[in-house]
Amino acid sequence: MELLELLTQTPSVPGRESRIRQVIADYLLQHQLVDELLTDAMGSLIGVRRPRPVPGQESPVPCKVMLAAHMDQIGFLVSHVSDDGYLRVTPAGGFDTRNLFARRVRVCTSAGDLPGVMNPAGKPIHISTPEERKKVPEIEEFFIDLGLPGADVKSRVKIGDMVVLDGPFAAVGQSVVSQCLDNRVGCWAQIRALEQLRHHACEIHAAWTVQEEVGLRGAIPAAYHVQPDIGVACDTTLCCKTPGVPDEQRVSVAGDGVCLHVMDSSAIADLDLIEQIEAVAQRQGIKCQRAILPRGGQDGAAIQRSRRGVRIAVFACPIKYIHTVAEMAHRDDLDAYYKLLAAWLETL
Numbered sequence: 094m095e096l097l098e099l100l101t102q103t104p105s106v107p108g109r110e111s112r113i114r115q116v117i118a119d120y121l122l123q124h125q126l127v128d129e130l131l132t133d134a135m136g137s138l139i140g141v142r143r144p145r146p147v148p149g150q151e152s153p154v155p156c157k158v159m160l161a162a163h164m165d166q167i168g169f170l171v172s173h174v175s176d177d178g179y180l181r182v183t184p185a186g187g188f189d190t191r192n193l194f195a196r197r198v199r200v201c202t203s204a205g206d207l208p209g210v211m212n213p214a215g216k217p218i219h220i221s222t223p224e225e226r227k228k229v230p231e232i233e234e235f236f237i238d239l240g241l242p243g244a245d246v247k248s249r250v251k252i253g254d255m256v257v258l259d260g261p262f263a264a265v266g267q268s269v270v271s272q273c274l275d276n277r278v279g280c281w282a283q284i285r286a287l288e289q290l291r292h293h294a295c296e297i298h299a300a301w302t303v304q305e306e307v308g309l310r311g312a313i314p315a316a317y318h319v320q321p322d323i324g325v326a327c328d329t330t331l332c333c334k335t336p337g338v339p340d341e342q343r344v345s346v347a348g349d350g351v352c353l354h355v356m357d358s359s360a361i362a363d364l365d366l367i368e369q370i371e372a373v374a375q376r377q378g379i380k381c382q383r384a385i386l387p388r389g390g391q392d393g394a395a396i397q398r399s400r401r402g403v404r405i406a407v408f409a410c411p412i413k414y415i416h417t418v419a420e421m422a423h424r425d426d427l428d429a430y431y432k433l434l435a436a437w438l439e440t441l
């Protein structure tokens with residue numbers, strides 16, 4: 094879990110992925126998990142792992158599999174610095190503003206990170222009217238206070254600097270809780286699967302992509318570069334088996350294993366691949382479940398529609414309270430995720 098913690102505590106919003114990319118690249122190189130590593134022009138990291146077949150079972154034309162986990166997280170870019178030092182921000186990714194009250198944030202400047210507090214403009218409970226307290230503010234109404242004089246803030250913070258919510262990583266019961274488990278879990282599962290792999294006849298191109306949260310942008314050039322036969326998105330999905338949500342809208346169940354997305358609003362996965370993966374899960378005794386996500390997409394859609402079209406599967410970890418600072422993932426699902434991914438890759 095130390096690696097997952099490190100990934101969640103390294104900030105990277107869309108278009109500002111250099112820090113998380115460095116952490117992942119360092120880990121891959123240090124543990125010799127890939128044979129080649131490159132960063133494309135948009136900033137996606139692509140590691141190539143050549144086939145390691147069982148002797149005598151070499152394939153003359155190995156199947157080329159592309160894995161894609163987006164390494165950006167929802168966050169903000171600074172859009173304005175007022176004379177008295179308050180920051181305004183533009184969201185990069187989908188936030189529910191009800192989750193943004195009184196949040197600690199980190200403002201990442203070229204001269205280092207600054208801690209801050211985010212709040213909507215308005216009055217505290219003591220002096221607000223009942224009507225004022227019922228209103229859910231728009232994202233534009235939020236500001237960040239760095240506790241510094243205006244001139245100081247103006248000299249340190251630039252328009253376009255990245256801002257992330259700042260929350261710790263914690264073990265909670267059988268689960269872990271942190272910010273940006275979407276999608277540090279996918280980034281982590283790809284690494285763990287590479288560690289787990291023994292013999293595989295396929296050639297694996299593992300991509301950690303950029304700018305997914307603003308519309309699957311980085312996966313498009315990455316897929317054109319790799320030209321895979323099979324694409325696999327490694328992401329997260331909703332888990333709404335929680336109070337206040339009807340059972341038919343739960344999407345997935347925490348503890349029932351990694352999800353295979355049958356369909357979401359960006360793509361319909363290849364049914365043969367789903368059935369192959371399920372057969373491997375059954376043989377190996379690894380838990381997995383099917384899920385349909387009515388709204389939301391993932392990088393598999395970009396791979397699927399590249400060039401002449403690509404067959405795709407989507408692995409996704411059930412996440413409760415997704416897109417908040419306290420996202421929750423069950424340890425059994427994390428385990429099932431990388432084990433099933435590795436076991437299936439060994440069959441290709």
Ligand SMILES: [Zn+2]
Pocket residue numbers: 163275276328329
């Ligand atoms: Zn995601």
